[in-house]
Amino acid sequence: MNTVVAPADAIQAAWAALEALADPEIPVVSLRELGILRDVRQGADGLEVVITPTYSGCPAMGQIEDDVYTTLQAVGLQAKVVTQLAPAWTTDWMTDIAKEKLRAYGIAPPGQHCAKGRETGESVLRFVRGAAEPEPAVPCPHCGSSHTVESSHFGSTACKALYKCLDCQEPFDYFKPY
Amino acid sequence: MSATANYLLHLADNAVVLGQRNAEWCGHGPVIEEDIALANVSLDLIGQARLLYQQAAVALGGDTTEDKLAYFRDVPDFRNYTLLELPHRSALVGYAKSDMDYGTTIVRNFLYSALMVLVWEALQQSKDEQLAAIAAKSLKEVRYHLRHSRDWLIRLGDGTDESHARVQASLNHLMPYTEEFWTDSNIESAAVAAGVGVSVASLRAQWDALVDDALAEATLVRPQFEGYITQGKHGLHSEHLGFLLTEMQSLARAHPNATW
Numbered sequence: 328m329n330t331v332v333a334p335a336d337a338i339q340a341a342w343a344a345l346e347a348l349a350d351p352e353i354p355v356v357s358l359r360e361l362g363i364l365r366d367v368r369q370g371a372d373g374l375e376v377v378i379t380p381t382y383s384g385c386p387a388m389g390q391i392e393d394d395v396y397t398t399l400q401a402v403g404l405q406a407k408v409v410t411q412l413a414p415a416w417t418t419d420w421m422t423d424i425a426k427e428k429l430r431a432y433g434i435a436p437p438g439q440h441c442a443k444g445r446e447t448g449e450s451v452l453r454f455v456r457g458a459a460e461p462e463p464a465v466p467c468p469h470c471g472s473s474h475t476v477e478s479s480h481f482g483s484t485a486c487k488a489l490y491k492c493l494d495c496q497e498p499f500d501y502f503k504p505y
Numbered sequence: 506m507s508a509t510a511n512y513l514l515h516l517a518d519n520a521v522v523l524g525q526r527n528a529e530w531c532g533h534g535p536v537i538e539e540d541i542a543l544a545n546v547s548l549d550l551i552g553q554a555r556l557l558y559q560q561a562a563v564a565l566g567g568d569t570t571e572d573k574l575a576y577f578r579d580v581p582d583f584r585n586y587t588l589l590e591l592p593h594r595s596a597l598v599g600y601a602k603s604d605m606d607y608g609t610t611i612v613r614n615f616l617y618s619a620l621m622v623l624v625w626e627a628l629q630q631s632k633d634e635q636l637a638a639i640a641a642k643s644l645k646e647v648r649y650h651l652r653h654s655r656d657w658l659i660r661l662g663d664g665t666d667e668s669h670a671r672v673q674a675s676l677n678h679l680m681p682y683t684e685e686f687w688t689d690s691n692i693e694s695a696a697v698a699a700g701v702g703v704s705v706a707s708l709r710a711q712w713d714a715l716v717d718d719a720l721a722e723a724t725l726v727r728p729q730f731e732g733y734i735t736q737g738k739h740g741l742h743s744e745h746l747g748f749l750l751t752e753m754q755s756l757a758r759a760h761p762n763a764t765w
Contacts, residue, residue, distance in 0.1 A: 380552075380642075382548070382549055382552060382642075382646060383549055383552030383553045383555070383556055383639075383642050383643060383646060384547075384548035384549050384550070384551050384552020384553070384555070385552065386548070412556070412635065412638035412639060412641075412642060413634070413637070413638035413641065414641070415638065415641040415642045415645065416642075417645075478538055479538035479539070479541065479542055480542060480649060480652060480653045480656075481538075481541055481542035481544075481545040481546070481649075481653070482541070482545075483541070484545075485545050485548050485549060489538065489541075503649070505645050
């Protein structure tokens with residue numbers, strides 16, 4: 328198939344096919360919106376799809392790779408999936424649309440801690456000491472109240488923390504800034 | 506073996522052994538949130554170990570793989586700190602049975618995470634580009650591990666008489682094992698000379714500051730000690746690593762080359 332399609336067309340077709348491919352664990356957002364799908368390019372041996380893991384141990388990476396193959400096969404394309412570590416994935420890459428979709432799904436979207444930390448050259452030591460200061464409130468995705476508390480640093484997946492709303496009493500996931 | 510490969514194995518062994526230890530709490534946590542938290546910490550550590558073993562396999566060449574490095578090496582081949590292989594309890598005679606102690610788990614995770622935030626931060630400048638990339642990812646993860654263990658250290662230390670006494674006992678038990686951090690092994694020195702690794706000894710003052718700060722807040726006393734310095738990173742381990750590896754490696758060894 329690749330031999331009859333011009334490389335530029337193949338890249339465009341692959342982007343079109345992969346555009347809507349959802350994250351296996353948070354199916355309301357696409358891999359592109361999450362920043363996991365980084366690039367589609369022409370490699371030495373044909374089309375390459377570049378993905379990056381969120382957390383090192385993210386168990387969904389194998390599933391994501393399979394989903395990319397299946398999606399491309401359905402439109403008659405073959406590609407190699409390349410996993411790239413640098414630059415390290417950050418929640419700052421998440422689009423505003425993705426954040427709004429997360430909120431509508433019941434997951435509080437991440438704040439911008441990471442970008443701020445990097446720009447000011449904030450050190451690890453200050454990050455730790457900073458934890459003693461009050462953290463910015465995480466608004467409840469259900470009722471919008473900022474009257475929330477953290478139940479646990481770690482939630483149902485590595486990328487989320489568990490919170491509880493003190494007004495509507497609902498528990499909710501918070502996508503941690505990373 | 507190249508300096509880089511050996512160094513990657515040291516880092517990977519640290520991550521996989523502590524990942525396996527923390528995973529022992531899965532289904533046994535004191536409360537469900539902590540059960541999930543430690544499973545997540547384990548997942549991060551095992552993920553880091555996988556990335557490091559993959560790079561070590563590339564550096565070693567031949568037909569070795571991440572799975573062979575994790576599952577088909579024996580106790581003397583492992584280069585992890587002895588601290589990380591100890592059971593979740595204070596020292597007992599060999600035949601004694603004991604419940605797992607959450608305070609010991611927390612203290613160990615704290616002491617190790619406090620080191621690794623400094624190590625990963627420095628390794629972002631490694632000349633080995635893949636190691637630098639792994640460091641940048643791992644740093645984000647270990648910051649959360651440090652925050653989690655530090656918060657619990659303070660909660661237990663500055664908690665009830667019972668929790669204070671138990672976490673102080675854990676600290677007294679584990680602190681001597683951290684001496685192993687500060688004398689660079691031949692593997693570490695070679696990696697530092699090659700611009701790949703970081704001299705852990707140079708991070709000591711920062712680690713002391715992090716630890717002392719948290720201990721003060723937790724109302725815990727830093728124990729004084731002297732004596733034998735453990736040699737896990739030289740391949741000389743406690744009796745506990747053999748049991749840990751036997752459990753971790755049993756499935757892979759019973760079904761070599763299995764795929765699923």
